[in-house]
Amino acid sequence: xxxxxxxxxxxxxxxxxxxxxxxxxxxxxxxxxxxxxxxxxxxxxxxxxxxxxxxxxxxxxxxxxxxxxxxxxxxxxxxxxxxxxxxxxxxxxxxxxxxxxxxxxxxxxxxxxxxxxxxxxxxxxxxxxxxxxxxxxxxxxxxxxxxxxxxxxxxxxxxxxxxxxxxxxxxxxxxxxxxxxxxxxxxxx
Amino acid sequence: xxxxxxxxxxxxxxxxxxxxxxxxxxxxxxxxxxxxxxxxxxxxxxxxxxxxxxxxxxxxxxxxxxxxxxxxxxxxxxxxxxxxxxxxxxxxxxxxxxxxxxxxxxxxxxxxxxxxxxxxxxxxxxxxxxxxxxxxxxxxxxxxxxxxxxxxxxxxxxxxxxxxxxxxxxxxxxxxxxxxxxxxxxxxx
Numbered sequence: 001x002x003x004x005x006x007x008x009x010x011x012x013x014x015x016x017x018x019x020x021x022x023x024x025x026x027x028x029x030x031x032x033x034x035x036x037x038x039x040x041x042x043x044x045x046x047x048x049x050x051x052x053x054x055x056x057x058x059x060x061x062x063x064x065x066x067x068x069x070x071x072x073x074x075x076x077x078x079x080x081x082x083x084x085x086x087x088x089x090x091x092x093x094x095x096x097x098x099x100x101x102x103x104x105x106x107x108x109x110x111x112x113x114x115x116x117x118x119x120x121x122x123x124x125x126x127x128x129x130x131x132x133x134x135x136x137x138x139x140x141x142x143x144x145x146x147x148x149x150x151x152x153x154x155x156x157x158x159x160x161x162x163x164x165x166x167x168x169x170x171x172x173x174x175x176x177x178x179x180x181x182x183x184x185x186x187x188x189x
Numbered sequence: 190x191x192x193x194x195x196x197x198x199x200x201x202x203x204x205x206x207x208x209x210x211x212x213x214x215x216x217x218x219x220x221x222x223x224x225x226x227x228x229x230x231x232x233x234x235x236x237x238x239x240x241x242x243x244x245x246x247x248x249x250x251x252x253x254x255x256x257x258x259x260x261x262x263x264x265x266x267x268x269x270x271x272x273x274x275x276x277x278x279x280x281x282x283x284x285x286x287x288x289x290x291x292x293x294x295x296x297x298x299x300x301x302x303x304x305x306x307x308x309x310x311x312x313x314x315x316x317x318x319x320x321x322x323x324x325x326x327x328x329x330x331x332x333x334x335x336x337x338x339x340x341x342x343x344x345x346x347x348x349x350x351x352x353x354x355x356x357x358x359x360x361x362x363x364x365x366x367x368x369x370x371x372x373x374x375x376x377x378x
Contacts, residue, residue: 024302058247063266066252074225078333110218
């Protein structure tokens with residue numbers, strides 16, 4: 001997605017340790033026009049799959065999912081919540097290790113909002129090692145719902161989460177794949 | 190806002206202890222058509238104030254703010270993050286006591302995303318004792334930005350957060366005020 005790559009080149013901040021900071025347009029301050037373009041792009045890629053619900057995870061996935069749902073005729077969005085510990089059997093639960101924070105949390109979705117008739121598109125902001133996406137996939141699979149597509153906005157291609165999902169046969173795509181981060185430059189695949 | 194009140198009457202779940210659960214349309218599963226109507230209503234109420242940015246707090250405020258921003262000509266959204274502890278002087282910080290969780294957290298916004306020229310609309314999902322809204326107001330005031338409006342979607346009128354903000358002179362409104370929750374019925378002001 002060229003407009004997204006352009007935005008990353010112009011506005012992302014590169015930090016030590018292969019960290020790319022996009023909090024000025026994607027996950028702290030939100031560029032709504034860019035989110036609309038992202039939503040349209042996701043619709044173009046996945047609209048033929050009879051998707052009836054979008055699943056994401058708090059917090060950064062929510063704006064992407066809500067804006068995107070508009071292009072899919074306002075289908076509902078369900079966002080997984082992050083909990084330190086949850087013994088609640090009314091929820092699907094998946095353990096997720098956060099690479100950034102070096103801790104684990106439970107991603108949970110109420111059983112009322114996912115069922116075996118659902119045809120799901122999963123969206124999230126970042127793909128690195130794939131922990132959050134794997135957690136979301138697990139929640140959808142626990143409900144015996146169909147995973148029609150998985151889409152992240154920015155994929156760090158030099159980490160292996162995205163490629164492993166593809167080789168495992170999941171219908172995974174991303175809108176921009178970064179293969180290398182140098183001091184002042186981002187190289188896309 | 191009549192369509193919101195109708196939705197609350199039809200779909201909200203009433204629980205012991207004056208708890209009204211709206212996770213099937215507002216803060217876990219999201220009804221995008223309702224969010225669009227909410228965004229239009231907020232625009233109708235606040236559009237004459239030259240607002241240039243919407244501020245909210247993760248997680249439940251994000252979808253409301255992102256959808257609403259579209260009606261304000263795609264102005265940026267900034268969402269405050271919740272942190273257990275933060276000694277980062279690059280952020281504005283406000284201590285917020287969570288009534289639901291009986292603990293405090295720091296609400297933070299990077300200083301890069303708020304400044305004295307900003308004309309801010311603050312939005313959030315729920316108003317009870319007003320802790321989160323007060324925290325957001327503090328963040329905006331620390332930046333010397335102008336608070337043009339504060340809007341929550343559902344106000345619990347039997348708690349005093351909303352009325353205290355009004356009597357303190359803040360430009361606070363809500364889209365539905367619940368004055369009483371009985372066993373099976375919600376009474377609006």
